[in-house]
Amino acid sequence: MLIIPCPHCGPRPETEFVYGGEAHIQRPDVAADDYTWANRLFLRDNVKGWTRERWRHDPGCGRWFNLCRNTATNEVGQSYIMGAPKPPFPNQKI
Numbered sequence: 001m002l003i004i005p006c007p008h009c010g011p012r013p014e015t016e017f018v019y020g021g022e023a024h025i026q027r028p029d030v031a032a033d034d035y036t037w038a039n040r041l042f043l044r045d046n047v048k049g050w051t052r053e054r055w056r057h058d059p060g061c062g063r064w065f066n067l068c069r070n071t072a073t074n075e076v077g078q079s080y081i082m083g084a085p086k087p088p089f090p091n092q093k094i
């Protein structure tokens with residue numbers, strides 16, 4: 001079981017969280033063409049390794065936040081609130 005660090009409540013078991021998909025997806029301009037909108041709505045990177053994801057602490061604080069997670073090893077990294085700068089992945093040089 002994953003232990004996910006909610007930035008508001010602290011570490012909790014993964015059963016308290018709802019996965020929200022890839023983080024930091026930019027909304028295109030309203031006048032963007034269909035191809036751009038299709039990419040925004042349906043295409044994701046599907047990274048093998050470290051990625052940033054959106055999670056919601058459903059029965060806890062109820063807030064959305066971002067989490068660094070390694071999709072290959074299921075290792076959990078740093079969590080951070082929405083709007084905060086992206087932290088580096090573990091073992092990543094800046």
Ligand SMILES: [Zn+2]
Pocket residue numbers: 006007008009010057060061062063
């Ligand atoms: Zn929380």
